[in-house]
Amino acid sequence: MNATPVKRARLRIGMLPLADAVPLLVARDMGFFAGQGLDVTLSLEGSWAGIRDKLAAGMLDAAQLLAPMPLAANLGADRLGVPMEAAIVLSRNGSSITVSNELFLAMGSPPPDPVAAGQALWRVIEADRVAGRPRRTFAHVFPFSAHHYLLRDWLDAAGIEPDRDVDVVVIPPPLMLEHLRSGRVDGYCVGAPWGMAAEIEGVGRRLMPTHLLRMDCADKVLGVTREWAMLNAQTHLSLIAALIEAGRWLEQADHREQAAQMLVDSRLIAAPHESLLRALTDEGDGVYAPRFVFGVGDSAKPRHEDARWFLSQMRRWDQVNGPIDVDALVQSSHRLGLYEQAESLARAPAAGDVVARCLH
Amino acid sequence: MSLLDSALSAAGHEVVGRLFDTDDILRAVDRLAPDIVLLDVDSPTRDTLESLGQISRDRPRPIVLFAQKSDSETIRRAMRAGVSAYVVDGMNPNRLQPVIEVAIARFEEFQGMRRELENAKIKLADRRDVEKAKGLLMKRRGVNEDVAYELMRKMAMDRNIRLGEIARSLIAAAELL
CATH class of the missing domain: 3.40.50 (Rossmann fold)
Structure with missing residues (x-):
């Protein structure tokens, strides 16, 4: 009997031009999607709101999402309230806080330390206030993002009240550099390569990587709607399995260099090549390195502690109010059972490959 | 655009x-x-x-x-x-x-x-006048509905005024003649 050719599931997956979209590129270009019987088209999107809407409307099957987005969707805090879920973390760490050259100098060129940099910024803001100068503006990428919460958390810890002492605005990652260059913002918190890109272009200086504020915080997840997950259970598992394989591949010796070259070759990200090449490898970047984690141990498995922290920040900054059944919400947003099932479908790394990294 | x-x-x-x-x-x-x-x-x-x-x-x-x-x-x-x-x-x-x-x-x-109610009323009035003016143009020029509408739209654009105003001036002109 002849084997009938297996029909591959065709999927459209959304992503933004950021270095940590790389697991998706790797899964496509290294054949992990195909190996799991998936025919994937990556769709470069312009904004997180656009990704959310297209996912909700079924124009995308799955998408790279900011880690707090499924929680916000299930709380109805994101305007739509279309239930979403995530079963795999695509990246941890990877963002930094960057300020303009002018502000960096005014702060006395502080060391990459959250407390020292926070005190330096407080002094500048206090001097600005006394002199009657306008408030400084800081940008992040989306209301429901680790970047937003990390930025506010750092400002608040330094005695700087967001919305009173500084303006906090949203700017999409690819437009951050232009806003810093033109002086429309004084600083921003954004994922790689947009922090280092500011240094390479000579328009700003990084203050610190955000893993100094919260180590190994989930940054991006792969999100789907609950409806899609129910209707495509098997395909969903295959998709998670392929991305588990891609995450593990990214942690093996020399693969980060290859992956960085894939980012450059894909021409998806309009950032200086050097910033892309250095975004994944951490080399020569010392304490400022993004320190991405893609697939070390069970790092790709969603963690309840991340969800709880995001929820506490949503409350703290008035994004949600009223009682929340936290356990039920986290369970319906983070599908740990699916991750475990998919893990058994994922192929082990090829023999001889050395796992070169360890979780911090 | x-x-x-x-x-x-x-x-x-x-x-x-x-x-x-x-x-x-x-x-x-x-x-x-x-x-x-x-x-x-x-x-x-x-x-x-x-x-x-x-x-x-x-x-x-x-x-x-x-x-x-x-x-x-x-x-x-x-x-x-x-x-x-x-x-x-x-x-x-x-x-x-x-x-x-x-x-x-x-x-x-x-x-x-609350403004919406008022706006909607104006828009309704506009729409009524536009329909009426369109009928006048169709009769006078012997053109179909689409052409009549296109003529009015062009007038509105050329003079940079609203379609409703064009319609009302056409109706007023027709009443004079």
Whole structure:
């Protein structure tokens, strides 16, 4: 009997031009999607709101999402309230806080330390206030993002009240550099390569990587709607399995260099090549390195502690109010059972490959 | 974009500014104080505009336009999902105008503005006059409905006044003759 050719599931997956979209590129270009019987088209999107809407409307099957987005969707805090879920973390760490050259100098060129940099910024803001100068503006990428919460958390810890002492605005990652260059913002918190890109272009200086504020915080997840997950259970598992394989591949010796070259070759990200090449490898970047984690141990498995922290920040900054059944919400947003099932479908790394990294 | 402009003007709206993604959206919104912002679904500035709406309820709410062709199932799903989006099918100006009117009406409904009632009345009056003037033109010039409408729209655009006003001046002129 002849084997009938297996029909591959065709999927459209959304992503933004950021270095940590790389697991998706790797899964496509290294054949992990195909190996799991998936025919994937990556769709470069312009904004997180656009990704959310297209996912909700079924124009995308799955998408790279900011880690707090499924929680916000299930709380109805994101305007739509279309239930979403995530079963795999695509990246941890990877963002930094960057300020303009002018502000960096005014702060006395502080060391990459959250407390020292926070005190330096407080002094500048206090001097600005006394002199009657306008408030400084800081940008992040989306209301429901680790970047937003990390930025506010750092400002608040330094005695700087967001919305009173500084303006906090949203700017999409690819437009951050232009806003810093033109002086429309004084600083921003954004994922790689947009922090280092500011240094390479000579328009700003990084203050610190955000893993100094919260180590190994989930940054991006792969999100789907609950409806899609129910209707495509098997395909969903295959998709998670392929991305588990891609995450593990990214942690093996020399693969980060290859992956960085894939980012450059894909021409998806309009950032200086050097910033892309250095975004994944951490080399020569010392304490400022993004320190991405893609697939070390069970790092790709969603963690309840991340969800709880995001929820506490949503409350703290008035994004949600009223009682929340936290356990039920986290369970319906983070599908740990699916991750475990998919893990058994994922192929082990090829023999001889050395796992070169360890979780911090 | 000029199609969008003329459709908006013809519907009696004033276009206060046209911006590119790289412009200073935040300050432009403060300076121009628009009621709504129309933008393409793929514009990166969507996140900036949406966050303005989150901070303060009286900031403009973005209305998103899907500028590509989409099948009706996709449109239906988008609407059902509550996406603040209205699909423009290939940017045909005749279809654009009702889409924008619906979008704006939905926006005002959402805001719960009292102003809406008055606006709707004016628009209804406009529509009635436009229908009447169209009938006059068809009879006088011996043209079909589409041509009559196109003639009025061109007049409105050339003189930079609203379609309703053109209709009323045509009716007034016909009554004089």
